[in-house]
Amino acid sequence: MIYFDHNASTPVRPEAVEAMTRALAELHANPSSLHRAGQRARAALERAREQVAGLVHCRPHEVVFVSGGTEGDHAGLIGAAWALEGRGRRLGVSAIEHHAVHGAAEVLARGGFAIEHLPVGPEGWVNPASLDVLPADTTVVAVMLANNETGVLQPVAGIAERAHARGLRLHCDAVQAAGKVPVDCERLGVDYLVISGHKLGGPKGVGALVVRGGAPCEALFRGSAHEGGRRGGTENLPGIVGLGAACAGAARELDAEQARLLALRERLESGLRAAFPDAVVHGAAAPRLPNTVNVSIPGARSDHMLMALDARGVEVSAGAACASGAVEPSPVLAAMGVPGALAVCALRLSLGRGSTADEVDAALGALVESARAARALAPELAAGPPR
Amino acid sequence: MREVYADHAATTAPAPEVVEAMRAHASRGRFGNASSVHRRGEAAREAVEEARGRLARLVGALPEEIVFTATGSEANNLALKGVLAAAPAGRTRIVISAIEHPSVIETARHLASRGVPLSVVPVGAEGILDPAAVAAALGPDVALVSVMWVNNEVGTIQPVAEVAALAHAAGARMHCDAIQAVGKLPVDAAGAEVDLLSVAGHKFHGPLGAAALCVRRRTRLVPLIHGGRQERSRRAGTEDLPAIAGLGVAAERAAARLAADAARLAGLGGRLAEGLLAAVPGARLNGDRARRVPGIANVCFAGVDGEAVLHELDLLGVTVSTGSACSAGSPGPSHVLRAMGLSAEDAHASVRFSLGGETSEDDVDYILEVTPAVVSRLRALDRPAMPGRASGVR
Known part of the structure; x- marks a missing residue:
């Protein structure tokens, strides 16, 4: 898991x-x-x-x-x-x-x-x-x-x-x-x-x-x-x-953990970009937490991705956990002006103390398989150009 | 030295099975957020619902009527503020008894400072509310009546069902702080026809950090904590799963042991009270002798400072309190004892002994062995009762 x-x-x-x-x-x-x-x-x-x-x-x-x-x-x-x-x-x-x-x-x-x-x-x-x-x-x-x-x-x-x-x-x-x-x-x-x-x-x-x-x-x-x-x-x-x-x-480990997580995040993001050239990392240009990647893989709706990833042993969330059960796009992404068709594909991957490079690599593999399955489930999203 | 914990009304040690349930849920692999959709979140949600069912059975409510909160004080705050905010136009007044817990009294006073009319109904010398006095305070402008099931300082049982009937006849809602009753007496929210009922786990060998307000069907309530859909939008915030699971286990345990524990405590508590009254000249039991929970004995040792008794007994291994823990260190004598007509001096001279599930016959013997000597030693010092600090924690 x-x-x-x-x-x-x-x-x-x-x-x-x-x-x-x-x-x-x-x-x-x-x-x-x-x-x-x-x-x-x-x-x-x-x-x-x-x-x-x-x-x-x-x-x-x-x-x-x-x-x-x-x-x-x-x-x-x-x-x-x-x-x-x-x-x-x-x-x-x-x-x-x-x-x-x-x-x-x-x-x-x-x-x-x-x-x-x-x-x-x-x-x-x-x-x-x-x-x-x-x-x-x-x-x-x-x-x-x-x-x-x-x-x-x-x-x-x-x-x-x-x-x-x-x-x-x-x-x-x-x-x-x-x-x-x-x-x-x-x-x-x-x-x-x-x-x-x-x-x-x-x-x-x-x-x-x-x-x-x-x-x-x-x-x-x-x-x-x-x-x-x-x-x-x-x-x-x-x-x-x-x-x-x-x-x-947390105070004791803060510096080391911050650097370690940042390296993992970069590994994850570069893997995502390589696998999905059209992927969008939200807030990529802003200073961010070292552990968080919020990414939309166009055409792969986040609820389908969540289920497909869960079946492959990868637990992530769509937007915030507290908003789960809701299908509407995240208000945070809406406030940033992210188009609806892209926002409904947003996944939040958040790493932590136990996360490893091997996990990042395994998750990337699962993301590729899951996106294929998710895109097949929502062909209208995959076909239409992002609005 | 013998250690005798006689402060169960302040808090109780979590039972081993409660600790075990908490440990199981806190351990790695079970840390899902109950609002997350992945499988771990699913399992967390099921555990929360299991605990909800267990607590509902203990207090005579339906599972969907249980709203988990962090503390009993939060439950009491939510009941008063939440019902008042949802009350129909024209119903703005709150009626409470004079011996409620500070979380009810201070909330009501705070609302009063913002223009909410408040009626405080006095109690008799025995520490029991007279339903007729409540009836006299009722009127078409009353939104909520709040009366506790059992008083936390003296242990007296209040006529909750009678007051609820009166409140409903006047068109008001009824809240009952049952925090000192649950686990000690049979508590049946439906049977007593209260609309809202507060419960706190740590008073019956459950964990700290888990409590509940039972909000019975058709009772309108505006949440105090909003945002997030937890607890059917009645209390937002990620559920404290280990504590909630622990509360569920404590509820099931209490239900199974209630009758046997009550009978045993009635024997121990009776022996303690009678023994103290017999061995300490001038000692008086505060509150009605019959209508009380079995484990609490609040005794006035006239002429001594109750806090001095507390510290002396503490050095001998006996843990008690003056008044309640919730008012420990606060200036002024206990509002409960004052409402019962005790002088400030007698209120300061009172000590609460509260027994619990693990109290033994030997424990009671030890209290009876050391307490009379402590009181007579303090009396010999001929020190006047100290004003200033009184009354302890709930």
Whole structure:
């Protein structure tokens, strides 16, 4: 089985499994409890907070543990919008955000907030100058660090500068970037930043929202004083220590892994170009994550490709996993202006820690066979010129 | 030194079979995203559905009525905010009891700060809500009534079915935080006719990080977390498969052991409470003696600081809490004990002992052996009850 769907979810790193197993076996108490067992749990929680802070370069007390990227995006964006409500009820959201951010914007829209969408160019990135046209009552802008479908890295530092010059706060979904490229909250200048455990070798069910420098943020879940009053609910300690261990491991291996994955990506892309001279790699000209290839093989519809590849032991995804089940072309590719006939052929291959050159070569072979089968299934696509 | 964990109301250790299920699902080869279409994603989806069926059976709900959340607090937040946002025009008020968990009280207060009218119904000295008091608070403007099944600090059982009938007669929806009841008492959402019911796995030997809101059919709810179609669009976010699978196993385990555990705990809890009252002069049991879950004994040791008792017992290997873990370290006496009419001083002097499935007769003997001496030693120091810190974690 060749797993090229690491942007959907990653295997849990051994050190994370070990940390979780230890927590499950030894740290049973509630970290809010005053007794020693509770304080031992608390100490493990704070150690994990430092490990997360180490990966994304923020202060430990700025880290708020949440149940994953989706909750983190809601807690950051909704929390900021409500906290800044006195100054306006409008936010700017890039057109290529993950469903989690669009979903949070939708919750706010139902609450009477206005949403402005920031466009992207054909290479899939947001131009910082697009912030200049946002109306004066805008309070928060959301731009992700790396797009989950194309891997295109957004110019977040430049966007933060423009945002702050206008008194706007910046929310950044770094779920796909963390662990794959360096993420430095201070250098990026973001106010809110989100990571997710299961995208970087940690467990599912845990993530972190970083609220920097006391940026205003109302709690999404009210309750007791957990997480400094920023998130009610008993902390998921095994998950949190797993996230901490995964962050520490990812930070340690970041440089080497980044270079290794980039070489694999280049091998995959040159193989694709050789096999399919008409293949289009989306966002190819932009800076991208080292592990992600979003490619359209004209005439080979992605749902047919997915099934054909799965039958050959290669697991990939069409667009984002969260959009699976939907047949419409990806909104991210649509925002980049990719024609519909090409967009319905988009495949996302995302490599990870266990991926090897042999797997890349084997996947290329499977892609060639699968494309032949897929093209036969949709002759109308193969015959018609891309619109 | 003997170690006796008597803080099961704060959290319980995951059962070995729960840990095993989590390990199996977390191990390599089973890390699919349940929303992915490939075969691994398919297997993950089946595991989520199996757990959903198991939890539904434990709480008397249909599988499709279970919405998995990360925590019980999230479930309570979702119930209040979600129902209110979906309520028909003219129904804007929330009615809660004075002894709800902070995740209900603080959510209701937050909504009140945004203009949502709130009625807080008092409880009697025994820590039990009087349905007549709820009836008096109801009216045609009420959207939701929220009353817990079992109070987390004193263990008293609330008249949930009666309150639900009253709420429905007034055209309101009924939410019940059953987090301290599930696994300890038979909980039947359909039988009690509640519309929404909150459950948290880690209170009955399931994992942290997996909880649920049961949203019964024909109950309208606006999601708090949107984007992605997980949980039938009622709660977005990639499912925490190992934790959800663990929750399913814990639910099945609890269902199988419920009757036997309850009978055993009734014996142990009764012996603990009676023993403490007999051995410690002036000790009083907080909350009704009969209508309570068997494993919780909240005892007022008048004249001492409950937190000092906690730390002294901790050094002797006995883990207890003051009030609840969720309010540990927060200033002010327990809102539950205050609502029951205890003075601030008596509230600060109260300690919660909560027993669980692995508590033995010897454990109870040990608590009864060491606690009276701790209290009399502290009383001998003649220190006044310390104001400031009180009340512990749920």
